[in-house]
Amino acid sequence: MGQAAIGQLEQQIDDEVNKRFPGAVQRVAVLQYGDDPVIEPGELLVRVILQAGEGHEAQQQALHEFENAHGPAIKKFRRDLSDQLPEAGRVEFRTSDDTDGPRMVLGGRTRDSLEARAEGGELTPVMARLGPVDLETLDALITAGIAASRAEAVRWALARIRERPAYAQLRERAREIERLKTEF
DSSP: OOHHHHHHHHHHHHHHHHHHSTTTEEEEEEEEBTTBTTOOTTOEEEEEEEOOOSSHHHHHHHHHHHHHHHHHHHHHHHHHHHHHOTTEEEEEEESSSOTTSOEEEEEOOOOOOHHHHHHHSSOOOOOOOOOHHHHHHHHHHHHTTSOSSHHHHHHHHHHHHHTSHHHHHHHHHHHHHHHHHHTO
16 A cells, blocks of 8 residues: 555544544554564554653553543444454554553454364464564465465465375374373
């Protein structure tokens, strides 16, 4: 999405946010893939910077007060935004641009493929910290249309590993090791 379109989108969201949370918002930023490592290809992140004092404690307090005062309205805003702008995978409320500052994040990609659900039933969330090369690999799978999200790309890669004959041998060796452990 071009900068002009991002700017127009930011203005529309800023207007809406200021209607819903008058006096609480400093500014709105719409980020896209490449602006922040957590943003996946095809995804947008809406960052709402709240009014807050200086210092970590004052910022934490401002975020806490904002959440207490506007809890249901925050959730409704997230739902409405998701309905109108499905690419907005996340909405992030922060009190500053400081990456270590307090924040509240709503949403994230939850589009799990039907095949993955059918194969394994319930899906177990797994968190991994990946470097730039690994993110680039997952994002290439998304861009190529092989996967819809990073989580789905990881599942796809694991399925490819399971298809290799060496994996069956590895599993057998692991079972043998477990059996030997029980003999001690």
